[in-house]
Amino acid sequence: MNLAYRDVRHNLFRFLLTCLGLSLLLSVVLAMIGIYRGIVVDALTIARNHGVDLWVVEAGSRGPFAEASRIPGDSREAIARLAGVATAGSVTYQTVEAEHSARKLRLYVVGFEPGRLGGPEHIVAGRTIAQSHFEMIADRSTGLTLDTRIRLGRTVFSVVGLTENQVASGGDPVVFISLLDAQKLQFDLAPPAARVQLARGTSGASRDTVNAVVARLAPGTNPEMVVEAARRWKHLSAMTQIEQESILTQSLVDRARRQIGMFTTILLLVSAVIIALIIYTMTMEKLRHIAMLKLIGAPDRTIVAMIVQQALALGLTGFFFGAVLVANIKAYFPRRVVLDPDNVLALGGVVFLVCLLASGLGVRAALKADPATALGG
Amino acid sequence: MPAAASESLVSLRGIFKHFGEGETRIDALKDISLNVSPGEVVALLGPSGSGKTTLLNVIACILDPSQGRMSLEGELVFDSKWLRQDLRRLRLDKIGFIFQFHNLLPFLNATDNVAIVLQLAGYEPAAARERAIELLEYLEVGNRKNAFPAKLSGGEAQRVAIARALANRPRIILADEPTAALDSKRAQIVMDLLRKLAADQSAAVIAVTHDEKIFDRFDRIFMLRDGRLEDERRAVAA
């Protein structure tokens, strides 16, 4: 006869209530892990979006995301001619505030040359940009729909295509427009003094600049070789996709990531303590029955099994419902919550261990329980 | 090895028990010698603090005597130290317990409260249940076999507890105030039951009690005072 099961069944309501509390707690932990993973994944989204192998930016800069980068608009032709480069495209990035249905929208605007690298890889509705002006591909998270018209700077764009899950590292949704429109937008939104200089052509700068050139390499090409070749232009530097990704996770979202990571760790510790307390008190309440069992001759193994099985049942049931809960509400978070099976299982493992350790405390108390207390005074 | 009928089931020789040392030393049992034979129902009487519970705990092998010798069912189990490693198994095999309050496990129904002792002793679950139900019927609580302890009356619960104490056919039954929580009619029923059982299974029943209304149900009454067994008298009637 399984004592743990009998006890749970007898006090089913109470057990379920405890499980509910535990699952809420664990769902918070899981959500936090998901938010952490979401920040990392979001940070990489924009760099992974174009499916490129190589980033060419301004010399000495770790741009275009972590630092500013500005290179001449004709760099793309030079890069495209390098041995091993299959295709290349110019891109610009800027954050723009726009207004839509009386609501402020922060957008991360990517400018690319239609037909070249730099545009979105997957369009889930509509089409890509066909004209060189006034068309926009927007992410679903902007709330924009096909054929919506929206004004950026002095230009009104119409949405011709939609993407999904495209956000910048800060969580702002991404929209794509043509490079020419993007350059005009950069000019329109520049501070007035700079704009005057640019128009006069006195600052030495030209309107034909881009933030980076992205390139895809021919199969079998060593990216390091191409990086070396691109660096021979003194005003350019280059990095591989892998380097770009590491800049994004290591420096750009590093603080945010560590902040959330720290909080997640604290939350995990707090949960561990709470789980341990629940299980410990659960055992302490049974100490009289345990003394009784010892008195009538139950071996330690029966008593240990009862405590450990109950602890694990509680922990794993709580964990299961917590996971189900988060899986069902994660879509309602304003930013992405990423639940990797790996992370979920890892948390499950942690909960398992915590339950085991906590029941260890209970077991210690139970083994010390004096059978004489059952006999009473 | 079952003891011969004439041999004592419980035999204590010069048992001492003290708690603490020096200033705070309490001598709870002083030079106790006592024999209880099969079929005997004996009472332990005495004022509060006289050592009744301590003596019962020693016989139950849950308190180590400080000194002395003790045999249960003819097996020498204590001689200045325990001679057996597994005292819990010893209890499971030889001793049944009955408490003032029934002390049943609240999460098991009447049948399972009895069956668990049998399962611990190695019975198959089905066989354990079967014997448990038999015992409940023997104690006339068969109709309550599926009730949980919280739903049993005091008398019913005490009879289930007795069934549990009897489950492994122990030949030594220890009871601490078995009737204190019962009215006099039910107290008589429980005592008659214990007597019947002692006779049927040639077991020894040792009960701590204050309950004057059941004194006449004991074969012998031991009087404890300040840790000493002061006198022993035959009960008036049987």
Ligand SMILES: Nc1ncnc2c1ncn2[C@@H]1O[C@H](COP(=O)(O)OP(=O)(O)OP(=O)(O)O)[C@@H](O)[C@H]1O
């Ligand atoms: N674990 C212990 N540690 C120290 N002293 C103890 C312990 N158990 C009992 N004593 C002492 O031993 C003496 C005998 O106690 P015991 O519990 O056997 O009395 P009792 O006859 O059962 O009393 P009551 O009728 O009140 O139950 C008392 O003085 C008590 O304080």
Ligand SMILES: [Mg+2]
């Ligand atoms: Mg007592």
